Structure formats: C-alpha cells, structure tokens
Amino acid sequence: MIDFGSDRPVHRQLADIIRADIAAGRLKPGQALPSETRLMQQYELGRVAVRQALGVLRSEGLVVTVKREGTYVRPQVPIERVAVERAAEVTARMPSPDERKEFHIPEGVPVFVVKQPGKRNQVLPADRTILVWAVEEH
Incomplete structure (x- = not known):
C-alpha cells in the first residue's frame, strides 16, 4: 500500500510496488499492467503520480508503453x-x-x-x- 505520510514520493512507492510484482512473477513478461485509471483507483493516486511511476519503470527498462493500448511488462529478450x-x-x-x-x-x-x-x-x-x-x- 501507499504510505501517504512517508518521505518517499508516492509515485516512487507505486513504482516499487509494481517492480516487486514483476520481480516476484505476479506480473509476467508481456502481461499488461492495470490501466492508469485502475491504478489511480486501487492506490488512491492522481493521474500524474501514476504516469510518473510508469515513467520510472520505463526508464529502468522494466515496462514498455504502446500508445492507445497500454503498458506491458517488457518481454524477456535473448542474451x-x-x-x-x-x-x-x-x-x-x-x-x-x-x-x-x-x-x-x-x-x-x-x-x-x-x-x-x-x-x-x-x-x-x-x-x-x-x-x-x-x-x-x-
């Protein structure tokens, strides 16, 4: 859950939650993340915070966003x-x-x-x- 009293920004907390779900396999490569609206409702956050969290995960290479479709866990690529x-x-x-x-x-x-x-x-x-x-x- 998001700790609104924490010094850590809420968008970073949401990114931590999603990152942990990816690491634990609860969100699998290629799987769609919940919509921005769903994340806003589930975590009681505004659209800006949700978009910032997704931006953090994109910058880490963990998710990809497809315009007009959504955000997905980045598929595994061969090494x-x-x-x-x-x-x-x-x-x-x-x-x-x-x-x-x-x-x-x-x-x-x-x-x-x-x-x-x-x-x-x-x-x-x-x-x-x-x-x-x-x-x-x-």
Whole structure:
C-alpha cells in the first residue's frame, strides 16, 4: 500500500510496488499492467503520480508503453555473448532515437559501443549483450 505520510514520493512507492510484482512473477513478461485509471483507483493516486511511476519503470527498462493500448511488462529478450579483443575500447551511452528504433531498445536502456582495431564500431543494446574477452590464439 501507499504510505501517504512517508518521505518517499508516492509515485516512487507505486513504482516499487509494481517492480516487486514483476520481480516476484505476479506480473509476467508481456502481461499488461492495470490501466492508469485502475491504478489511480486501487492506490488512491492522481493521474500524474501514476504516469510518473510508469515513467520510472520505463526508464529502468522494466515496462514498455504502446500508445492507445497500454503498458506491458517488457518481454524477456535473448542474451547474446559478444567476444571483444583485449585491445578493444568499450564505452556505454544512451542510444540515439534512430538506434532505439533500429534495435528496438526501450527507453532507459543504454548501448555499448565497441571499438576494435581494424573493425567497424559495434553498437550493442546493453540489456541483451554480455561482453566477453576473445580467446587469443597463439
């Protein structure tokens, strides 16, 4: 429940509740969250607080919102292991709008940029990429 006497903002409390439901499996990948109206009624909150809570969860990559449909628990995506050379330079940043569209990256998810000598730079979604050192051959 929401503690209206708490120092923690109510939208953060609602985000905590929904996050816990996702972590516990009560809300499953691909499942729709209750509507904004339903969340407002259930937790006795205003629309702004509910939208702020959903924004927090979107920025964490836990949910996706589809216009005119609703908000869903983000489906699980396959993890890819990518080998990088020891001389590689790896940085992390937020993706451009074009990269978000190209790689289907939800709001709040960064990308890795891998620069390897003699190779084209790679942009990889950080939520579904594990970087591993390439095995050196002798």
